Amino acid sequence: MPNKITFFITAILALTAAICAMRLRNPVHCALSAALAFAGLAAVYLELDAQFVAFAQLLVYVGAISILALFAVLLTRGMEVGPGAAIASRSWLTGIAIAIATLAVIAGPIYASSISFNLPTDSVVAPVHSIGQDLMSRYLLPLETIGLMLTAALIGAAVIASPDLITKTARHKAPAREPQKAEPILASTT
Amino acid sequence: MTPLSHYLILSALLFAIGFAGAVTRRNAVIVLLGIEFMLNAANLNFIAFWRYGDPSTSPTGVMVVMFSIAIAAAEAAVGLALIIAVYRHRKTVQIEQMDTLKG
Numbered sequence: 001m002p003n004k005i006t007f008f009i010t011a012i013l014a015l016t017a018a019i020c021a022m023r024l025r026n027p028v029h030c031a032l033s034a035a036l037a038f039a040g041l042a043a044v045y046l047e048l049d050a051q052f053v054a055f056a057q058l059l060v061y062v063g064a065i066s067i068l069a070l071f072a073v074l075l076t077r078g079m080e081v082g083p084g085a086a087i088a089s090r091s092w093l094t095g096i097a098i099a100i101a102t103l104a105v106i107a108g109p110i111y112a113s114s115i116s117f118n119l120p121t122d123s124v125v126a127p128v129h130s131i132g133q134d135l136m137s138r139y140l141l142p143l144e145t146i147g148l149m150l151t152a153a154l155i156g157a158a159v160i161a162s163p164d165l166i167t168k169t170a171r172h173k174a175p176a177r178e179p180q181k182a183e184p185i186l187a188s189t190t
Numbered sequence: 191m192t193p194l195s196h197y198l199i200l201s202a203l204l205f206a207i208g209f210a211g212a213v214t215r216r217n218a219v220i221v222l223l224g225i226e227f228m229l230n231a232a233n234l235n236f237i238a239f240w241r242y243g244d245p246s247t248s249p250t251g252v253m254v255v256m257f258s259i260a261i262a263a264a265e266a267a268v269g270l271a272l273i274i275a276v277y278r279h280r281k282t283v284q285i286e287q288m289d290t291l292k293g
Contacts, residue, residue, distance in 0.1 A: 007192045014200070018204055022208070022211030022224060027217050038230065050241070052256075057233075061263075065262070068266055069270065075277070076273065095213035099210035103206035106206075110198045117242070126249035130249055149260075150264050154267060156271070160271040160274075160275050161274045
């Protein structure tokens with residue numbers, strides 16, 4: 001049941017954690033406050049009566065994606081900037097200006113629209129039972145495609161990040177095989 | 191009761207914050223975190239419109255967000271694997287130094 005006080009508490013938490021995730025200097029602190037922002041967003045989903053989405057968000061975003069980001073930060077150490085160096089690129093002011101312009105473009109029509117913003121009288125519920133039924137009947141093709149895509153993505157990520165890939169491609173680049181292959185071709189054409 | 195516009199403004203603010211971070215930061219992992227914030231903002235928009243919309247019992251908004259979360263997880267995995275591979279090759283995660291394709 002959306003309540004104003006709980007909405008403002010969770011919204012301020014999520015927004016503050018998001019701003020900290022984008023502004024802190026240490027990338028470990030950024031990843032941890034991003035996890036806090038995702039948890040705050042899961043609380044917002046709970047207010048919107050989407051319980052399954054809230055727990056999926058906790059499992060996937062807080063439990064997997066934030067941990068992945070932490071692993072990536074910990075595996076790429078040695079590149080932290082010093083206390084006086086810049087964390088932002090040279091054109092950071094242009095980036096912030098474009099972000100504010102994007103916010104104005106999105107928020108402008110929200111305030112200018114004439115649709116009713118109130119909660120409908122009948123409550124919309126999505127019990128896990130009906131989600132499961134829809135997944136197996138109406139959304140079967142997207143479900144199978146997502147399974148295939150997740151398999152391909154994770155196998156690809158494991159192959160890309162493995163340390164053997166670079167040494168194997170370096171070995172294949174060796175030109176020792178080419179002089180042996182050239183002679184039979186010339187012999188057959190003459 | 192909070193009106194729908196509050197959730198939409200929250201989603202727009204999250205999108206702008208994620209976009210500012212993705213465009214501004216030099217560390218590639220933080221850029222990916224900004225992209226994840228943008229995806230989260232879109233998910234919040236879907237759920238808000240589903241909740242405040244037509245009072246039917248079909249969980250269409252929930253289904254779209256479920257698939258979006260799955261795709262975001264796969265994209266984060268592949269993106270971070272690419273960052274690790276680039277770091278192993280070039281010893282840097284600053285995006286300003288990843289400016290050439292020549293190995």
